[in-house]
Amino acid sequence: MATHIMYASTVRGLLVRGTLTGLIAGLFASLALSFVLGRAGRFSPRVTAALTAAGALALVYLVPFPPAVGNPDTIGQRTTLFFLMILLSVLLGVGAIILGRLLAHRTHPAGTAAAAPQPASALG
Template sequence: MNSVSVRSLLVRGMLAGLAAGVLALVVAYLLGEPHVDAAIGFEEAHAHSHGDGEVELVSRSLQSTLGLATGILLYGLAFGGIAGLAFCFALGRIGRFGPRATAALLSGAGLVAVYVVPFLKYPANPPSVGEPDTIGRRTTLYFLMMVLSVLLAVAATILGRRLAPSLGNWNATAVAIVGFVAAVGVAYAVLPVVDEVPEDFPASLLWQFRLSALAIQVTLWSGFGLLFGHLAERLLNPAPATAPAARAAAV
């Protein structure tokens, strides 16, 4: 793949990531923010009962609108650029798939490896859940699980490709998936458990917040896969010119 195509795919990846970010922003505002407000209300009520309220440096209305939009859209833009470069590397190396199928597979695998696997070990928590003194440790553990998941996914892909000539594509894929799941299970068992949810925190609110966080990521990744696959297909496999257009171009 030449540098022009890589640059074009990078730009299209960023545009697709930005568009997917808009979709994720809608989901975050409609589904996620009500649960964040409820969690903040719980935290404030708990703080007032202990007489240790804090001064609000940034208004909640600004956080839930401009702050939310800025964070998600910038994340979508950067995410799209990185995913576009990953697509350039993956195209033709993970099987005989076209641009649309490669983008869909890459998005699905990325969602599982980058978000779902770390999420199942260290799920997202709303405000008022977690001790402030342990935020650095919790963040480190989460990103460690993410890195391990991505490396294990890459290793499983390589394993499947190497086993395909001898076992066939179906069996090789099954072995690679089983190996990935087993390795992730070992990582789950080795890494420490983090459970800092207050006993009086509403279980239904915690569950709804985590589902909304998952929905945001699913929207982002699936939206990117569909949009970028379409853009990449048009770039790499342009539609043939119609007969009248071809004659006009020849003239």
């Protein structure tokens, strides 16, 4: 009987932790999307959401790898380096976006791609 209660509480704890993790991830994703929406070009909201999610995956998940199993005396140092790598990855990603926008603005002063010629107005 005690094993059943311990198993049930473990499953319940995992369910609560998984739910909270999903809610927090959704919160950050919605904040990032609301910041990027309308600023990342003339994409539809669906495409902007996909690009934001792909960029976040590349910046936060693919670049820094967590500390591997090794010497237990250095776990604190490796964990610190891991989180510094995540911070550096995010800062470099934001810097690349800012630099790209500055260079795009420098190339095309109107802030858009090379505009097509506008038709002459019939009124003047």
